[in-house]
Every structure is written in C-alpha cells, then in structure tokens.
Amino acid sequence: MKHDRRAFLKASSAAALVGTAGCNQAPEALWPLTGLPERPPADFTPPSAESIDLVSHVINRLTFGPTPRLRSSILRLAKREGEAVDQFIEQQLAPEKIDDSRAEHRVRIFETLASDPIGEFYEFQPGLLREELTRATLMRAVYSERQLLEVMVRFWSDHFNIDISKGECKWLKPADDRDVIRPHAMGNFADLLTASAKSQAMLTYLDGRENRVRDKSDKPNENYARELLELHTLGVDGGYSQRDVMEIARCLSGWRIGRGLLQNGTVQFEPGLHDSGSKTVLGQSIPARRGMEGRKDFTDVLSIVSTHPSTASHIATKLCRRFIDDAPPAPAIEKVAAKFIATDGSIPDTLRALFSLDAFRKQRGNKFKQPMHLIASALRATEAETDAGRPLIQYLTRTGHMPFEYPSPDGYPDVAEAWQSTLLWRWNFAARLGRGRIAGTRYDRDRLAKRGGGLAKLAAHFLGRKPSEEELATIEESDNPIGLLLASPGFQWS
Amino acid sequence: MELAGMSQTKAYLHGNGDMKKTLVVVFLRGGADGLALVPAVGDDGYHRLRPRIAVSEKEAIKLDDRFGLNPLMSALSPAVKEGALTTVHCAGSEAATHSHFEAQDLVEHGGNSGGGWLGRFLRFRERTSAGALSAVALGRTVPESLRGAPSATAMDSINDFAFTGSDHFVRSLQLLYRDQAGVFGARANDTFRAMDRLRKLHSKDYTPANNTQYGSDRFSTELRLAAQLIKAGLGTEAITIDLGGWDSHISQGPSIRSNITRLANGLAAFRRDMGAEMKNTTVVVMSEFGRRVTENSVLGTDHGRGGVMFVLGEDGAGGRVIADWRELTQENLISPGDLPVTTDYRDVLSPILRQHAPDADMAKVFPDHSEKAV
Structure with a gap:
C-alpha cells in the first residue's frame, strides 16, 4: 500500500470528521498518520454512594471531569480505593511520565503554534493565532491525559495573566503559553517566575520593555514591578511599599526585545537603558553595578521576591482557593505555604501536600465550575469528538471565559459568585450538546447509553454520586436526558 | 430563606432589564470622512481645499454658523431640531499611524490596553454584574471593543439569541433547580425570568412602533433588531453595529453617498421606532x-486624523456641535494635512458611560487616560 503525504492527510482529516469509527483496523503504530483508532471499551464503574465519593472528588478537582473510562482506570491502580487515589495523584504530579501522544496528535493541526523562532509568529494573522491557541487549549483540556497539568496551566495562565489583545501580545502570547507557562506549570515556582519575567509577551503586556533609564531625568516604568509584587509574588497585603515598587522598577530597567534578523525577538539586557545605581528592595541592598553587571539586578530581585514568605502564603492561598474552597481555611493555607517554603517552591511537592489535607479531601462539590471547565467536563463525560471550532468556542465568549482574554492583569476570578450569571448559556450549551446540535462537536448517544447500562448509572457518572430519586425521575422523563444532566445543578459544581 | 444573595437580586436581575440603559455603538469602519458627514460650510478654507467635492452652504442642513449636516442626512433633521443629536468634530484618538488596523485596535481597546473598552465597562462594576444577555454584537463576530466582556453574543439573527431547549426541558430544569438556595438559586430564578422574556421575544413578529419603516439594508435591519432587543427588556446594556465602506480614496462622492444616506436613514428610523425609550438609550457613532x-x-x-462622532439620545439632551475649531488653513492642519484631534473620543464616551452605569470603574475602562470635560 502506497502512502503519500496527501493520502495520509486525507485519511486523518476524514477520521477527524467522522470521529473514530472505521479506523479501528489501523495498526496502533500507524495511527499518528491515519487518525485515532477506536480504543477498546473499558469497564464502566460509575460511583454508587449517596454523596460524591473520594475517587470522583479527586477526578473533579485534578481534572476537567470524569470520562466514562477514567474512574475504572483509577480503581484498577490498587486494591484499596485510597491507595488507588494516591497513585493517581502521583501519576498526575509527574506529567512528563504520562504518554500524551493522542492529545498532541490532535493539536498538531494547529500549525501556527509551532512557529519558531518567535519572529515567525508575526507572519500570521493575529485572529488565526488566537483561534488556534484557544482551540488547542480547549482540545488539551478535553483530551490530554496530563489533566492536572492542564488544570495548572489554566491556573498559572490566570496568575500570570496576559491579555492577548493588548498590542504585540497578539503575536507573542502563543509563545508564552508554549515556552513559559507549559514547561514550568508543574515545575518550580521560581523558574516559572523567571521565565515569565523574561517572556516577550509579559514584557509587552506589563510594559517591561518600556522600562528604560537612560539618564537621571528618565523615570522607570513601574507597571511590571507593581504587578510582580501585587499579583505574581507577595500579594497586595504582602508587606511591601511603594518605594519597593520603584526600586524594583529601577532594578529591572534595560530589558528589551531584540529586533532584526540576527536577534529574532530574543530578550536582551542593554546596559545603556539600565539604572546602574544602588537600590534597596524589601530591605535588602543591591549594589551599584556597571555595564553588563547590571543584569544581576534581575536575578537578585527575582530571588528576593520568590523566596519571600508572603509569596508562599499568597500562592498557597490561591492554590487552596482553586482546589479546596472559595474561602479556604487558614490552617490549610499555612500548611501548603510551609511546604512551598520547605521545597523551595516545588509545585508538585506543594500540590501533593495540599491534596493530602483533610480540608481538600472533605470539602466536595463546593467549587462552581468556570465555564471552560463546564464545557470541557461535558465533552469528557460524553466522550465527545470535537474540533473545538467556533460553534463551540462561542459559548466561551457568551459566558465571558475566553482563555487569554481577561482584560486586566489579575486573571479570571476563581470564585463562584463571578460566574453564576452565566447559567443561561450553560443551559443552552447543555441542551444543544445533549441533542448533538453543536456543529463540529458530537458524541455517540447510543454507545454512551449502552456503556452506561441505564440512566441511573449514567447519571451517577455525570454527578459523581448516585442521583437523588427526584433527579432520576426528572431525567428519566426527559426527551433530552443527557442535556438535562449537563444542565443540572449537580453538574455545575465540582 | 433571607440570604444575602436574594437582596442583591435586583441589581443582578436579567429580567429587570427595563431598568437598565442601553448603549448602541455604531462603528464606521474604514475611516469616515468627518468633513463629508458634517461639512464646515461656513469656513472658506473648506471650500478652498475641497474645490470639487465640497458641500455648498445652501445644500447643507444647518447645525450652526459654521457646520451643517450633509444633505443626504436629511432624515436626521427632526433629531437636530428636537435637540437629540450631538455632533463632535475633530474627534479622534492618539493613533497617528493612519493604519486602519492599528487605529481601530487602539480606539476599540480604549488605548494601549488589553480587552475592549466596552468589555471592561461591562465587567468592572462595583455593585452590579452584567447579565447573560448584557452585550450583543450584531454581525458574525464580536468586535475588539467587546473583548473581555462578562458575556458577549455575536448575533446574525434573532435566532442566535434564544434558549434552544424545549418547554419540557425548561420545566424539568425548574424542577431540578427548585430547591437551590442562596446566590445560585437566585441566579437560576433570574435566568428562568430571562428565558420567559426571550420566549416572548420569539413568539411574535416584531412590529416597529410609530409606523416606522426601516430600510432593507443590513444596517437598518440590525438597528431594527437592536430596537427589538432593547424593548424586550433583557438587560442588554451594549449593542455594537458595524457599518463598513468608508475608505473613500477614490471618487468620494459616489462611493460613500449611499453609506451616508444609509447611516442617517437607519438612525432616524431607530429613533422614531424607539420613541420615548430613547430616554434610556444612547447611540454613539464613531470611526x-x-x-x-x-x-x-x-x-x-x-487617511487623516480628526473625524466626527455623533451622539443620539433623548430629545433636548443634545443638539450642539462640539468643536474646538481652527480655521482651515494649512498651518492649522497637522501633518500631512489632517484635521487635528481636539476632542478625545474617550472624553465623549466617559460621561455617557457614567450616566449608564454609575458604578462602573472608569479608571479600568480607560486606563492611562486623564479625562477632559467636553
């Protein structure tokens, strides 16, 4: 059999269109070229407790929601449920060890995102870049096996928010996502912070590249310095002064994005634009430095702020708000902050500590899903095939949750209150998906029903617990039971 | 069940849309010629610099001693007489690039910021939060001005603005949400009410009031839809409409003639249809x-710099021409021969936005802009 490139492309795009049916004969080794093979049906073991059980809870929090196969695959990891959960957490804490070629295969079609060096992004229409980045983000949330990584990528994307619509960020944010957020989302906080501080997109978004001090009359641009302290590290009540903001701005002056063929958008230090005098940052003095030596101010500042105790509690508070509750308990925050300090900002170690807390394990079903979480979880629960095209993405615009479009540096809010006015579009989305009426997105209703073995079990799969009698009666009566489940109160929370 | 959330319901209520004001933003894409829309017929320089395409003083619809409306805009004469139309001349932004793309981006973002000024206006509020139907972009895509909005719906037809579940589906939802307490339950109730109004909106054909006849062009159709949405009381606070085709490098007369008529006729029909509802409605036209x-x-x-903005509102609220005008001589123009920008578009928008939503955080809507009273 002769396979030229065009035939492969044709086969793979046809497969993407019709879903996976018909490709199940393709040998596993060939599927990256021929489309995705049908996976063998896994055993389906929906939860059976009255309230959300531990496995479902951990799925809710560490992932974008259960798929029909996920729960049983976790339970298979160990004999006892607790051990199985711990193993699953360990797996998710080490995403680099998880094979994710299926999801990567899906996002490979977004060719603009592979642009390298960074100047190459400028060859594309900003609208196309934004669209591909958004679609890839949603695809990964739905299909990646590295689910906790994807959850953390969203978390850090909000923490280090960059609005893609500001100035050159429209070309630079895709690189920030690929080269800054993703490689470090499950790494070390100081590394992530450093990468972000030198990100072309961040230097643009918070005006770091405009922070120049040529002579005594030049006032440094404080925008980045302020957000670095207020949002990225110490937090607004973290104990810094306006003077610290100004001193950090002086320290970070002189970093710019190189132009021209040879420089290709690399970030460079230019001594002539740097304030070479001595400074004091959060009580620590930084000596006057001449010429290229001035670069060391950057390292000093990032080291001072990333190891500051307020940074540990600020990050811990936000992690606990993400994973535990909108108003997380103080003892939990303290423990997580202590681990953050003890491990020099290791993100997996800090998360492991968080996931072992009673506060984490016991508060269930109390986080209101952000719109993207709702959409991704609906597609995962129904094992839908999606191209993440405009008919689906529009629900993110309607619910005000387009990734990379939050219009101020603090990122999308992570509390229920901010999202509860979006029910109309959530229900609309659910009703349409339930009936298979979202173009480019569909699921196999018959297969889902067959796998579920009855609505009661299917409902338990969606809700992470047995449905109440009333819920079940209402759903059984419906002509769109899947849509109703997706729109139901229980499915809005995780 | 006296919960904090219940007492807030009023402020959040989608169904309470009739309490809200609506801003309709018409964006003339392509760089609309201010001097064609509002010729300075009383300025000799205008006739000298445009010997072949100027509007004569006799033809123009008089606004004041210097300015008139293009005669093709006669449909707006009543609005002028009744003091509903304000004109701002030499309005514009800091964009000096003469590039459509960059200038539109800058104006729609409200400066060198992320997100659109309308989006931020809807998102950053002290007390209220915008509902699910708060922003509508008429057309296929959401414009840059609405980026970052808490909700924005691109709407090609009224069918894009509907709840697609069956009545049975809605009844089932009501059963499932019956016992939900607190803010969540209150929001659910708001949503059921909004759905009621949506259903009413779809239940019968729309008949414009006051025997208004809208044109059959796209712009008029969209304004008709805007009027329909506003009257349905869905809590729609912002509606954007694009009118393209203003890039008149060649044969300006014939090329934008129909556009000028379309603009005036559409706005006049909208005003007539809205009637007393114009009290809670403001239309801003910008480029x-x-x-x-x-x-x-x-x-x-x-491509030039200073242009024209229109504000159409309640009778008696406007009627004047705002312009810091300098006689049209070469030395009063800015390089390479443009009208200067003497009124920043944000200074026109800010008072309107404050009036529409007093709790909007204006420092976030237009960051880095220090307001100058117009």
Whole structure:
C-alpha cells in the first residue's frame, strides 16, 4: 500500500470528521498518520454512594471531569480505593511520565503554534493565532491525559495573566503559553517566575520593555514591578511599599526585545537603558553595578521576591482557593505555604501536600465550575469528538471565559459568585450538546447509553454520586436526558 | 430563606432589564470622512481645499454658523431640531499611524490596553454584574471593543439569541433547580425570568412602533433588531453595529453617498421606532479616524486624523456641535494635512458611560487616560 503525504492527510482529516469509527483496523503504530483508532471499551464503574465519593472528588478537582473510562482506570491502580487515589495523584504530579501522544496528535493541526523562532509568529494573522491557541487549549483540556497539568496551566495562565489583545501580545502570547507557562506549570515556582519575567509577551503586556533609564531625568516604568509584587509574588497585603515598587522598577530597567534578523525577538539586557545605581528592595541592598553587571539586578530581585514568605502564603492561598474552597481555611493555607517554603517552591511537592489535607479531601462539590471547565467536563463525560471550532468556542465568549482574554492583569476570578450569571448559556450549551446540535462537536448517544447500562448509572457518572430519586425521575422523563444532566445543578459544581 | 444573595437580586436581575440603559455603538469602519458627514460650510478654507467635492452652504442642513449636516442626512433633521443629536468634530484618538488596523485596535481597546473598552465597562462594576444577555454584537463576530466582556453574543439573527431547549426541558430544569438556595438559586430564578422574556421575544413578529419603516439594508435591519432587543427588556446594556465602506480614496462622492444616506436613514428610523425609550438609550457613532482635508487628484480623500462622532439620545439632551475649531488653513492642519484631534473620543464616551452605569470603574475602562470635560 502506497502512502503519500496527501493520502495520509486525507485519511486523518476524514477520521477527524467522522470521529473514530472505521479506523479501528489501523495498526496502533500507524495511527499518528491515519487518525485515532477506536480504543477498546473499558469497564464502566460509575460511583454508587449517596454523596460524591473520594475517587470522583479527586477526578473533579485534578481534572476537567470524569470520562466514562477514567474512574475504572483509577480503581484498577490498587486494591484499596485510597491507595488507588494516591497513585493517581502521583501519576498526575509527574506529567512528563504520562504518554500524551493522542492529545498532541490532535493539536498538531494547529500549525501556527509551532512557529519558531518567535519572529515567525508575526507572519500570521493575529485572529488565526488566537483561534488556534484557544482551540488547542480547549482540545488539551478535553483530551490530554496530563489533566492536572492542564488544570495548572489554566491556573498559572490566570496568575500570570496576559491579555492577548493588548498590542504585540497578539503575536507573542502563543509563545508564552508554549515556552513559559507549559514547561514550568508543574515545575518550580521560581523558574516559572523567571521565565515569565523574561517572556516577550509579559514584557509587552506589563510594559517591561518600556522600562528604560537612560539618564537621571528618565523615570522607570513601574507597571511590571507593581504587578510582580501585587499579583505574581507577595500579594497586595504582602508587606511591601511603594518605594519597593520603584526600586524594583529601577532594578529591572534595560530589558528589551531584540529586533532584526540576527536577534529574532530574543530578550536582551542593554546596559545603556539600565539604572546602574544602588537600590534597596524589601530591605535588602543591591549594589551599584556597571555595564553588563547590571543584569544581576534581575536575578537578585527575582530571588528576593520568590523566596519571600508572603509569596508562599499568597500562592498557597490561591492554590487552596482553586482546589479546596472559595474561602479556604487558614490552617490549610499555612500548611501548603510551609511546604512551598520547605521545597523551595516545588509545585508538585506543594500540590501533593495540599491534596493530602483533610480540608481538600472533605470539602466536595463546593467549587462552581468556570465555564471552560463546564464545557470541557461535558465533552469528557460524553466522550465527545470535537474540533473545538467556533460553534463551540462561542459559548466561551457568551459566558465571558475566553482563555487569554481577561482584560486586566489579575486573571479570571476563581470564585463562584463571578460566574453564576452565566447559567443561561450553560443551559443552552447543555441542551444543544445533549441533542448533538453543536456543529463540529458530537458524541455517540447510543454507545454512551449502552456503556452506561441505564440512566441511573449514567447519571451517577455525570454527578459523581448516585442521583437523588427526584433527579432520576426528572431525567428519566426527559426527551433530552443527557442535556438535562449537563444542565443540572449537580453538574455545575465540582 | 433571607440570604444575602436574594437582596442583591435586583441589581443582578436579567429580567429587570427595563431598568437598565442601553448603549448602541455604531462603528464606521474604514475611516469616515468627518468633513463629508458634517461639512464646515461656513469656513472658506473648506471650500478652498475641497474645490470639487465640497458641500455648498445652501445644500447643507444647518447645525450652526459654521457646520451643517450633509444633505443626504436629511432624515436626521427632526433629531437636530428636537435637540437629540450631538455632533463632535475633530474627534479622534492618539493613533497617528493612519493604519486602519492599528487605529481601530487602539480606539476599540480604549488605548494601549488589553480587552475592549466596552468589555471592561461591562465587567468592572462595583455593585452590579452584567447579565447573560448584557452585550450583543450584531454581525458574525464580536468586535475588539467587546473583548473581555462578562458575556458577549455575536448575533446574525434573532435566532442566535434564544434558549434552544424545549418547554419540557425548561420545566424539568425548574424542577431540578427548585430547591437551590442562596446566590445560585437566585441566579437560576433570574435566568428562568430571562428565558420567559426571550420566549416572548420569539413568539411574535416584531412590529416597529410609530409606523416606522426601516430600510432593507443590513444596517437598518440590525438597528431594527437592536430596537427589538432593547424593548424586550433583557438587560442588554451594549449593542455594537458595524457599518463598513468608508475608505473613500477614490471618487468620494459616489462611493460613500449611499453609506451616508444609509447611516442617517437607519438612525432616524431607530429613533422614531424607539420613541420615548430613547430616554434610556444612547447611540454613539464613531470611526477609527477622519480623512485628509484636501481632496486628492481622483476626487477622494486619504487617511487623516480628526473625524466626527455623533451622539443620539433623548430629545433636548443634545443638539450642539462640539468643536474646538481652527480655521482651515494649512498651518492649522497637522501633518500631512489632517484635521487635528481636539476632542478625545474617550472624553465623549466617559460621561455617557457614567450616566449608564454609575458604578462602573472608569479608571479600568480607560486606563492611562486623564479625562477632559467636553
């Protein structure tokens, strides 16, 4: 059999269109070229407790929601449920060890995102870049096996928010996502912070590249310095002064994005634009430095702020708000902050500590899903095939949750209150998906029903617990039971 | 069940849309020629620099001693007489690039910021939060001005703005949500009410009031839809409409003639249809820049700076021409021969936005802009 490139492309795009049916004969080794093979049906073991059980809870929090196969695959990891959960957490804490070629295969079609060096992004229409980045983000949330990584990528994307619509960020944010957020989302906080501080997109978004001090009359641009302290590290009540903001701005002056063929958008230090005098940052003095030596101010500042105790509690508070509750308990925050300090900002170690807390394990079903979480979880629960095209993405615009479009540096809010006015579009989305009426997105209703073995079990799969009698009666009566489940109160929370 | 959330319901209520004001933003894409829309017929320089394409003083619809409306805009004469139309001349932004793309981006973002000014206006509020139907972009895509909105719906037809579940589905939802307490339950109730109004909106054909006849062009159709949405009381606070085709480099007269008529006729019909509801409605017309003062060799005009903005509101609220005008001589123009920008578009928008939503955080809507009273 002769396979030229065009035939492969044709086969793979046809497969993407019709879903996976018909490709199940393709040998596993060939599927990256021929489309995705049908996976063998896994055993389906929906939860059976009255309230959300531990496995479902951990799925809710560490992932974008259960798929029909996920729960049983976790339970298979160990004999006892607790051990199985711990193993699953360990797996998710080490995403680099998880094979994710299926999801990567899906996002490979977004060719603009592979642009390298960074100047190459400028060859594309900003609208196309934004669209591909958004679609890839949603695809990964739905299909990646590295689910906790994807959850953390969203978390850090909000923490280090960059609005893609500001100035050159429209070309630079895709690189920030690929080269800054993703490689470090499950790494070390100081590394992530450093990468972000030198990100072309961040230097643009918070005006770091405009922070120049040529002579005594030049006032440094404080925008980045302020957000670095207020949002990225110490937090607004973290104990810094306006003077610290100004001193950090002086320290970070002189970093710019190189132009021209040879420089290709690399970030460079230019001594002539740097304030070479001595400074004091959060009580620590930084000596006057001449010429290229001035670069060391950057390292000093990032080291001072990333190891500051307020940074540990600020990050811990936000992690606990993400994973535990909108108003997380103080003892939990303290423990997580202590681990953050003890491990020099290791993100997996800090998360492991968080996931072992009673506060984490016991508060269930109390986080209101952000719109993207709702959409991704609906597609995962129904094992839908999606191209993440405009008919689906529009629900993110309607619910005000387009990734990379939050219009101020603090990122999308992570509390229920901010999202509860979006029910109309959530229900609309659910009703349409339930009936298979979202173009480019569909699921196999018959297969889902067959796998579920009855609505009661299917409902338990969606809700992470047995449905109440009333819920079940209402759903059984419906002509769109899947849509109703997706729109139901229980499915809005995780 | 006396919960904090219940007492807030009023402020959040989608169904309470009739309490809200609506801003309709018409964006003239392509750089609309301010001097074609509002010719300075009383300025000798205007006739000198545009010897072949100028509007004569006699033809123009008089606004004041210097300015008139293009005669093609006669449909707006009643609005002028009744003091409903305010004109701002030499309005514009800091964008000096003369590039459509960059200037539109800058104006729609409200400066060198992330997100659109309308989006931020809807998102950053002290007390209220915008509902699910708060922003509508008429057309296929959401414009840059609405980026970052808490909700924005691109709407091609009224069918894009509907709840697609069956009545049975809604009844089932009501059962499932019956016992939900607190803010969540209150929001669910708001949503059921909004759905009621949506259903009413779809239940019968729309008949414009006061025997209004809208044109059959796209712009008029969209304004008709805007009127329909506003009257349905869905809590729609912002509606954006694009009217393209203003890039009149060649043969300006014929090329934008129909556009000028369309603009005026559409706005006049909308005003008539809205009637007393104009009290809670403001229409702002803006563009990314105006055009060169001197006509070019092919009877067109090239990209310029200062242009025109219109504000259409309640009777008696407007009627004047706001312009810090300098006689049209070469030395009063800015390089390479443009009208200067003497009124920043944000200074026109800010008082309107404050009036529409007093709790909007204006420092976030227009960051880095220090307001100057107009």
